Amino acid sequence: MTEVTDLDVVVVGAGFGGIGLGVELLRVGITRFLILEKASELGGVWRDNTYPGCACDVPSHLYSFSFAPYTDSTIRYPDRRDIQEYLRSTAIKCGLQRHLRLNTPVTAASFGEDGRWLVTTSTGDRYTAGSLVWTVGQLHRPHIPALAGRELFQGRAFHSARWDHTVSITGRNIAVIGTGSSAAQMVPHLARDAAKVTVFQRTPAWVLPKPARRFGPVARWVLEHIPAMHAIYRKAIYYGADLVLSPVMTAGWTAHPARWVARAHLRLSVPDPQLRARLTPRYRIGEKRIVLDNDFYRALCRPNVELVTEPITELTSSGLRCADSRLHPADVIVFATGFRASEFLAPIEVRGRDGVLLSQQWAKGASAFYGLAVPGFPSMWMLAGPNSFSASGSNPTIKEFQARYVVRGIQQSMRLGAAIEVSPSAMHSYQQWMDDAMAGTIWPTGVDSWYKTASGKVTNPWPATNRAFDRMTKHHPATDFEPVTAADTSCTGAA
Ligand code: N01
Numbered sequence: 001m002t003e004v005t006d007l008d009v010v011v012v013g014a015g016f017g018g019i020g021l022g023v024e025l026l027r028v029g030i031t032r033f034l035i036l037e038k039a040s041e042l043g044g045v046w047r048d049n050t051y052p053g054c055a056c057d058v059p060s061h062l063y064s065f066s067f068a069p070y071t072d073s074t075i076r077y078p079d080r081r082d083i084q085e086y087l088r089s090t091a092i093k094c095g096l097q098r099h100l101r102l103n104t105p106v107t108a109a110s111f112g113e114d115g116r117w118l119v120t121t122s123t124g125d126r127y128t129a130g131s132l133v134w135t136v137g138q139l140h141r142p143h144i145p146a147l148a149g150r151e152l153f154q155g156r157a158f159h160s161a162r163w164d165h166t167v168s169i170t171g172r173n174i175a176v177i178g179t180g181s182s183a184a185q186m187v188p189h190l191a192r193d194a195a196k197v198t199v200f201q202r203t204p205a206w207v208l209p210k211p212a213r214r215f216g217p218v219a220r221w222v223l224e225h226i227p228a229m230h231a232i233y234r235k236a237i238y239y240g241a242d243l244v245l246s247p248v249m250t251a252g253w254t255a256h257p258a259r260w261v262a263r264a265h266l267r268l269s270v271p272d273p274q275l276r277a278r279l280t281p282r283y284r285i286g287e288k289r290i291v292l293d294n295d296f297y298r299a300l301c302r303p304n305v306e307l308v309t310e311p312i313t314e315l316t317s318s319g320l321r322c323a324d325s326r327l328h329p330a331d332v333i334v335f336a337t338g339f340r341a342s343e344f345l346a347p348i349e350v351r352g353r354d355g356v357l358l359s360q361q362w363a364k365g366a367s368a369f370y371g372l373a374v375p376g377f378p379s380m381w382m383l384a385g386p387n388s389f390s391a392s393g394s395n396p397t398i399k400e401f402q403a404r405y406v407v408r409g410i411q412q413s414m415r416l417g418a419a420i421e422v423s424p425s426a427m428h429s430y431q432q433w434m435d436d437a438m439a440g441t442i443w444p445t446g447v448d449s450w451y452k453t454a455s456g457k458v459t460n461p462w463p464a465t466n467r468a469f470d471r472m473t474k475h476h477p478a479t480d481f482e483p484v485t486a487a488d489t490s491c492t493g494a495a
Contacts, residue, residue: 003126008032009131014044015044017383019065019090022091034100034101044137048162052189053188061230062241062393063396104125115418131409132380138341142161169190173195176197179199187300191304201307209294242392249443342460353378353421358374368388388469412476418485422481438463443458
């Protein structure tokens with residue numbers, strides 16, 4: 001049995017959340033922590049997604065930490081390499097390298113009678129800590145639909161987030177299943193080199209256009225030469241997105257102009273009325289995450305791209321068969337079919353007080369206090385936990401708000417010398433607020449999406465503005481959390 005490493009804090013995951021949390025820990029002087037990362041590199045989704053055209057549809061000045069602006073202010077929308085490099089250099093600049101343990105997949109965590117967490121990894125390493133923080137994100141476990149005949153297909157098939165770079169696209173027949181953000185970004189790139197790209201759409205996405213990837217010379221000069229400009233521009237897009245995009249989730253005033261702009265974008269990009277009709281969504285804008293893209297529609301109009309809207313019934317050795325019996329030949333199938341987003345923390349086995357399994361507590365759908373703490377799981381924190389995905393703004397920003405709160409909670413627990421847990425009354429009032437706020441959004445009655453579980457519980461998005469999240473998590477955790485006594489933990493392990 002290997003030795004147990006004793007720490008103040010264990011952080012799991014080295015994407016935006018883990019890096020941001022690590023920087024905040026160092027800022028307040030907490031240094032006895034490690035960030036355990038399953039992969040051989042940091043970066044989270046920006047490491048995992050390497051499909052052609054992978055980029056960010058949120059502007060770089062906002063899709064970044066407030067304390068670490070991009071050094072290249074000319075990039076308006078970063079591609080995945082820009083973001084990966086940004087995260088790597090931020091980690092180095094902020095002194096996080098020595099806190100990182102790569103190739104260390106966490107398999108289990110349990111809260112012990114001593115009021116500390118024991119974290120186990122598949123490498124056999126074990127860690128104990130007073131506080132445990134999950135920063136594993138929501139969109140990292142690929143969803144691949146169970147299509148009949150999957151094993152018969154003789155070509156190459158892989159998920160968009162597991163791109164197989166040994167496979168050549170040039171001159172080949174590529175099938176892309178799905179029309180979400182990932183598919184929209186990759187199809188224009190695949191269409192340039194492939195003989196044919198067949199796009200299988202189940203539900204059309206609402207697509208909004210966005211400004212060009214790079215700034216023009218004047219904007220560039222301003223951003224490069226006026227020191228306060230970065231901060232001003234960041235604030236402008238933060239408030240702009242929050243004011244304009246947030247009301248869309250409640251079918252508020254901006255849902256109308258957003259719909260008009262999306263429809264106009266479709267009309268201007270797709271001249272063929274029949275193709276346009278098949279691309280027109282029949283649900284309210286915002287029920288699924290809106291796609292922000294300028295090239296997808298135009299790519300669908302190319303002679304070597306076909307949009308198929310008949311449901312796929314099976315895979316055969318040479319392609320995909322649809323409900324109209326037509327067989328679409330394919331050399332390569334790309335599953336741009338999204339992620340198992342509502343299965344937070346799976347497949348890690350997490351046991352809290354009294355040995356309670358988190359997966360059992362969440363069997364009917366995950367919930368957490370501001371997406372960052374769970375009753376019965378003392379001094380266990382999360383970034384990007386249930387209902388804290390921003391559908392209208394920047395998720396690194398939400399994670400920064402959460403990191404601020406979590407690190408204050410960790411300090412509180414260290415001061416008390418005890419684990420702390422969200423009080424039943426705080427959780428109760430939060431849950432009531434959440435239920436009311438969620439009922440006011442379009443999601444509970446909306447179409448299926450990764451925002452919900454299969455049974456329809458909305459577990460992923462935050463149902464209010466980013467400003468509300470900031471305001472509501474500004475208070476000190478001491479207001480809502482209470483210490484866990486030895487009597488509270490004496491039955492641990494009984495499950
Ligand atoms: O996945 P998705 P994604 N048969 O879940 C379809 C973020 N992101 O990887 O709508 C046929 O959105 C499914 O159809 P339907 C962003 O938050 C950000 O594209 O369920 N089709 C849908 O069309 C995004 O929301 C950036 O009917 C099937 C598609 O697959 C999230 O990642 C860039 C099917 C899945 O769409 C996920 O995006 C990229 C089946 N059996 C991604 N099963 C940025 O730029 C599923 N589908 C920040």
